[in-house]
Amino acid sequence: MGEVVGGSAEVAGTRLTDRIGVGVVTRLINRDLVDEVLAETGRVEQRSRLLPARVVVYYVLGLCLFFGESYEEVMRLLVDGLRFLGTWRKAWKIPTTGAITQARQRLGAEPLRELFERVAVPCAQRGTQGAWLGSRRLMAIDGFILDVPDTENNDRAFGRSVGVKNPAPFPQVRVVGLGECGTHAIVAARLGPWRINERVFAERLIADFEQDMLVIADREFYSYRLWEAAADSGADLLWRMPAGPNLPVVRALPDGSYESFLLDPRVRGRRATQRHRGSANIEEPSGIPVRVIEYEVTNREGKGEIFCLITTIMDPDAVSAAELAAAYEQRWEFESSLAEIKTHQRGRGGVLRSKSPQMIEQEIWAFLLVHYAIRHLMCEAAEQADIDPDRLSFMRSLRVIRRRVTDQAGFSPSASSRCPEDDTR
Template identity: 55%
Template sequence: MLGMVNVLELGSAGGSSRLTDSISLGVLADILPRDLIEEVLDETGRREQRSRRLPAHVMVRFCLAMCLFYDDDYEEVMRQLVGSLKDMGSWRDEWTVPSTSAITQARQRLKVDPLRVLFQRTAVPVAGRGTKGAWLGSRRLMAVDGFMLDIADTPDNVKEFGRLDEGPKASAFPQARVVTLAECGSHADIAASFGPCKTDERALLTGILGALEPDMLVIADRNLYSFELWTQALSTGADLLWRVSATVTLPVIQSLPDGSYRSLVINPKITGARRAKLIDQVRHGQTVPASAAIPVRVIEYEIPDREGNSTGELICLITSILDPSDVTATELATAYHERWESETGFREKKTYLRRSGRVLRSKSPEMVRQEIWALLLTHYAIRKLMCHAADEAGLDPDRLSFTRSLRVIRRQVTDQADFSPSKTEESDQSHHRGDP
């Protein structure tokens, strides 16, 4: 069964009877089962102490549907979730869709933690051993990178998240900076950290290092490298493949037959004569403390520019895989460009789910955080479904269209809501899309 039915208890006007409505997210319900939602609500203390017309488990589903149906206002999103009561013999003429105000208050009661914990519990690697494009030998290809999300322009959001620039060059909207750890083969994010737009991406990355595992090859762009962060990431047991900028000096310790060479990343606090002595010690086979320098292997190559005028870009990669017989320089260079799969995932969240040019609808910082976790969780659920479908068909998940998959999921949800509810109670004439 693709869709799991959830129960929403709505009190009648007199409060003496209750109406059972079906709330479902169709195929996504298999990935986020009711039992897990209830367990997380208990864990985070968000279960209701009294019966409510919009219980917490329904609002979890609503937050995900809010991301699936981004162009719809709150009341219309709720309509999309409601199954056919006539077919169930549960239709009552007095039933009404909750108002925008009631839905907003229910979102605020739910708070942030249930969506955050659900993502942390649910988001695990999904690529199997047979998933195409997901592995380099025995290592699972992962990428860390960051992106920005425009959020509603309210005083509270500006104060909490800020704008990228000040004065005339200020960004049109306040923004949140998000850093994720994504599986290259499936585009599924398995960890995320976010904060104000001016937060350093490296600071956000420290918040997701716990998701790195020994079977991973973690790829990162040059903006994320620092000696301290490399040391921390290496301590997780994962292998690393990071691009570094030209400001990082990499002495040649030993040239290798595949065109790469062994080198050191050196603690920036060690300079001058101390640095030269340390390099000399390593060249003579002596061991130095990891707090001073860490052995790496360097792969350098040039990408020609599009005009073909021989002014291409030099790519410099460092890796913790020191033995070229394990993985060659060519294989690592090819793997590095799988990092761009994370860029595809960003576009899916920012453009296809959220629609191009749209801002997050939430008008308070806490609801912004709730909405970001819901967005990440919804994208993960879609990508997991796509990966499983690709595996069953023996295809690379990249061959499947995200937009087409999204349309199918939206249609599957909408097909379950094939009736026209009566007028909404306390209908909000403004039909605003966000919370107060």
Template identity: 50%
Template structure:
């Protein structure tokens, strides 16, 4: 059973409360960081405004924390206690929804996106439970979609899933994400139209990949081009492949896995046979034609009584470094990516809720805020888990949301 935030407090000597007391938004995304992003993206306002850029960045993140609240209610929650404490001038009033939308439009997408790219870094320390395999940080890539407001601009930018009478009721924003498996923190993301394929979106995620990672992916993402693109980052990979992927067996290894070739598309059967023969003889096969990988095959009888064979190809070629059994167990961590995305779609957004921004740029801005909000919560939970020796992904995300929402309301996180 997942440990709740409240259950973990006694072992932390007040540490979690200290972090919350700063306001989760200001603690994780401090004013200096916001100023750096504002300067880098050139979004600083040219004259004094009631809603300056740094306030609006925090406001967009707060929209993720209070997804089902109205625009002006989100602002009221952020600034209400500051007003009571005298931090605002007496004549300051909560702006109207129209004024907030205008301020969001002035802000644009880039500052919030830049903040995510700057701040959303991996969270697990080297000793964190469930986050590492043989000194490699376990991460996974996957994609999902979000319904957005049904406006002409959103339809044009993001499209609908399906066509004709089977088209989706709402336009859909497609999101590809890189998650740290041990903490459920999303540390890389790419946004696009639902007409854009998962592999195309995932190709742009490579900039978030570090050489110390072991990146996991499901069979739907495998292609020769994408696998090589990720491998070229220096990270190790463990990707499932489907039965349609041609694999050339080279030799068995001591742990029951085997070395094999995966091929560039378009090679004839004869060319593939010759490449396998070259590899078996220790010859150079040419990186433009094939790649040597290690294949781990296994079944999970208790989850799949039919005995479906799971084949995972990895760039870790030495079985003594990571044995087949350990690699198979690590691959199951790929499901943590789906859990991380599920926390956003269900726990923060709510089932079936729609990103209500009516303009495409504001949809993307809202989505970046919706990614930053759970990152801040996950960072908070990691800070709570580490001193107590907990596995961070066993901490209750929903309990974390409740605590953070209360504290943001009670202790406003922004200053004018």
């Protein structure tokens, strides 16, 4: 029989709080990793508590797995199965909302951010369908906005979009992520006030680019400086150009694309001044070499729209214009993964629950961790079934994982546990 030690019930010599987890999610975010991160971030307690730091980490993940539930109900979902077993003498007391809030504040955001950065890596294998263009891993950058509670601290830290007629009802956080198109797994992210342009966060993501990646971006991300910095990372790029810049044709290529160059805006302005003054010493054209692919698509209104893509892949024999145009369409897969967080995990129109900026950051990193764990599991299921991960339903997978958390009483499953492919379709 167990006894209460330091506020925790013991089960066969092991504290109940040592056994609380979030089911299949803990296959990736295991106890040893959590303890290591807590030690490195200085969150290991000096005394035993009702809510040890490790439990709080898993609890915060549970909040994002069961987003619509209250603080105390999420804790009940994690421990009720253990209570049903009746293997300890004294029941573990469900902490109050105030105690849970204080425990979250002690934990802070850093451990969740560090866990995400450790765990979230590209998970597509070489045979994963829809994840590659030849030897290049298809990746994309994109951003989204999350509404947070209307508190003075949140408003001061994050701000809100202010329109003359329709100001935003809540403060807002901007999140920009780098994601794997074939698996929808977000592998890096930056977040901050909504008023900071998403290109600023995209520039901070360049450190996560790898040489085997083809990074795709929509026209809102283009700037000369950002392209220059991203190209220097060694990853290949495929970005849509905004309307405006006319790219000169240096050499037409047999697949319909052409070689061109990007001109530094400061140089362009200097040349315009020289022409205006009639200078005879106008510099020769120079800039960053790019390859341009132009094609027309029919938009939702049934009208033709010209797409202008630029890439660092200069050889049409290596990748054709048609292949690059098809690859650009995979960017929509990453947009879908952002919608999974906003619509399915959080709930349509939902507002995050945290009342302070530090807790908002903690909550967002937890959301990203849970999403990655679900997508990683789906990728494994797709590999076993030899199908495209796109054929599996994120919403159904989320329901399966929620059921297993409660069915397994929050026990961390063994590494051999699997989510059957039939469950996730």
